[in-house]
Amino acid sequence: MKKKLLALIPYTIALVLNFYVLPLLIKDTGMGMLMMLMVIPLITFICAVIYGVRQGFDFLFPIVATVLFAPTIFIFYNASAWVYIIAYAVIALAGNGIGRIFYKKR
Template identity: 45%
Template sequence: MEKLRKILPYLLVLIGIFYVLPMLIIDTGSGMFILLGLIPLACLLTSMAYGFKNSFTMIFPILVMLIFIPSIFIFYNESAIVYVFAYGIISLVGSFVGASISGKI
């Protein structure tokens, strides 16, 4: 339970990113910029902050993947399912790098 309490603020930031940024999509170009640029960058930075502050855990990337899934059906279509795995890998790398920088691995 304590681990989930440490993860929650970072997940709330990612929930905001996953569900607010898509509302800014106007056309295909802006959609690709958000899906391939802004969201991955925000996911990486948030995951690095989590890894730096806490330690590396596998549960964080899994939760990132799970919170992105509903946004696929709200804002995109089923072809965006590949982003679940992409953002999971980005989150995994980010939390690992953050934990490595802080020496908490």
Template identity: 40%
Template sequence: MKKLLVLLGIGILLFYISPVFFKMIGIETLGLMVIALLVLYPLYSLVAGFIVPKWRLVFPLCIGLLFIPAIYLFYNESAWVYPIRYTMIAYLGAGLSYINRVGDN
């Protein structure tokens, strides 16, 4: 349970603090936000889905739901595709974790 809360906390930091940080330092250029949306957040989703095997079915949904308020705060309506992508990527990580654990036995 502690691992789950830590990973959700990291997700909150990534999804909410990084856009605020970009705006505070004046780097709200499209480039950094796109890199975060296309590289950083999916990488977090994959790794987090891989790490939390006990919550394999619920945690990926939490990642997608966690990003939805960020759409209204920092992005526009075109960002609605990202929670779906992050959820699917987290399920991919959970599936890889399951395959890895089954292969060890």
């Protein structure tokens, strides 16, 4: 278990930067929508795929992504952003599953 958690650290750092630094670049509604609908989900998906390729499928990754994103609703967004918690969890789960396909071939 300790090895699994240590392997998760670089991906957690990437998700923290994704969820907490990128919203600082939002200047207007258009930029906010671009970030929330394209950039942040894409980076989350890429991190999940890479994690799945290197570590295999793990439910811990989508849980970590969900837990890390939840506080950003209160920091950067408003209550209407609650739906993104589910969306980003599903994206992380799908990416991790896709990465797992390539993990098996290694």
